[in-house]
Amino acid sequence: MKDLRGKVVVITGAGSGIGRALAIELAAQGARLALSDVAPDGLDRTTAACAELGAEVRGYPLDVTDMAAVQAHATQVRADFGGADLVVNNAGVNLLATVIEARYEDVRWVLDVNFWGVVHGTRAFLPLLVAARGHLVNISSMYGLTTAPAQTAYNAAKFAVRGFTEAVWQEMQVGGVPVTVSCVYPGNVRTDIFTSARTGRGLGYDGIRERFAQEAAVSAEAAARAILRGIRRNQMRIIVGADARRVDLSSRLLGTLYLRLRARRARAEASRLRLAAMRDRLAAHRVRSSGHRRP
Numbered sequence: 001m002k003d004l005r006g007k008v009v010v011i012t013g014a015g016s017g018i019g020r021a022l023a024i025e026l027a028a029q030g031a032r033l034a035l036s037d038v039a040p041d042g043l044d045r046t047t048a049a050c051a052e053l054g055a056e057v058r059g060y061p062l063d064v065t066d067m068a069a070v071q072a073h074a075t076q077v078r079a080d081f082g083g084a085d086l087v088v089n090n091a092g093v094n095l096l097a098t099v100i101e102a103r104y105e106d107v108r109w110v111l112d113v114n115f116w117g118v119v120h121g122t123r124a125f126l127p128l129l130v131a132a133r134g135h136l137v138n139i140s141s142m143y144g145l146t147t148a149p150a151q152t153a154y155n156a157a158k159f160a161v162r163g164f165t166e167a168v169w170q171e172m173q174v175g176g177v178p179v180t181v182s183c184v185y186p187g188n189v190r191t192d193i194f195t196s197a198r199t200g201r202g203l204g205y206d207g208i209r210e211r212f213a214q215e216a217a218v219s220a221e222a223a224a225r226a227i228l229r230g231i232r233r234n235q236m237r238i239i240v241g242a243d244a245r246r247v248d249l250s251s252r253l254l255g256t257l258y259l260r261l262r263a264r265r266a267r268a269e270a271s272r273l274r275l276a277a278m279r280d281r282l283a284a285h286r287v288r289s290s291g292h293r294r295p
């Protein structure tokens with residue numbers, strides 16, 4: 001898809017981060033926007049920003065885990081815009097927890113939003129995309145290319161998005177269906193995903209959260225521009241950021257050795273975080289006990 005001017009673009013999870021940045025960039029390029037999010041405040045802010053740029057834009061409250069609601073959303077978008085040219089299944093959440101420490105309901109939440117949300121969006125909008133000879137974009141992650149400890153649910157969901165989307169790409173080829181497909185693999189991007197992430201019951205996850213936020217060198221705006229570049233070039237795999245490119249190359253070149261090296265690095269990091277947490281607890285204890293001393 002070369003020129004997005006006048007095209008109808010559907011984006012889920014558009015109230016924050018990459019979804020919002022994509023919407024604003026597309027508004028500036030003259031696209032017509034059907035934006036949705038489960039959080040109405042963020043969605044309102046994004047639609048207002050797009051409207052300010054002169055774009056035709058509508059905001060729809062939508063929970064992507066609700067299959068019937070996503071189907072109804074596709075019907076509504078067809079009624080409001082006449083169809084859809086580009087659909088970006090972007091809504092996503094994160095959970096920092098090892099397999100033992102994760103609560104079952106949190107694992108389900110990640111799979112429901114990150115995987116089933118993508119399946120619902122793809123199935124509901126595919127007929128509109130076929131009619132428009134459009135483009136489907138599903139957002140995976142570099143954690144759909146390699147694994148990381150304390151990311152079991154997120155890894156499972158993002159690998160599933162990769163498998164699902166690349167198989168859809170093949171089905172379009174085999175069936176001669178005129179829909180192009182991209183799967184996006186961002187590295188760490190500075191967004192709210194780290195702050196809104198749920199955590200397991202263990203200690204030390206706040207440290208990991210902070211590290212994620214610190215390591216995120218790419219802004220949401222830069223990620224959005226890279227994704228749109230990939231869409232224009234009709235790339236099947238859109239890899240965003242130097243960290244994701246490194247992960248892609250190393251995991252393919254080194255295979256399981258890469259997993260071992262990552263595990264070793266994570267072990268060193270975990271002991272550093274445990275030591276830091278212990279130091280914090282000791283410091284807090286010292287402050288409490290000095291507060292109890294008589295003047």
Ligand SMILES: NC(=O)c1ccc[n+]([C@@H]2O[C@H](COP(=O)([O-])OP(=O)(O)OC[C@H]3O[C@@H](n4cnc5c(N)ncnc54)[C@H](O)[C@@H]3O)[C@@H](O)[C@H]2O)c1
Pocket residue numbers: 012013014015016017018019036037038039042062063064065090091092093113114139140141142185186187188189190191192193194196216
């Ligand atoms: N930020 C990163 O480092 C990074 C890296 C790789 C992949 N991703 C992926 O990029 C996508 C966007 O994430 P982001 O970083 O912009 O995060 P974000 O938290 O800034 O935005 C995610 C949006 O999804 C919405 N959302 C959550 N649950 C929803 C639901 N059930 N229904 C509808 N909307 C829902 C949130 O309200 C939020 O507005 C996600 O799929 C995420 O997994 C992000």
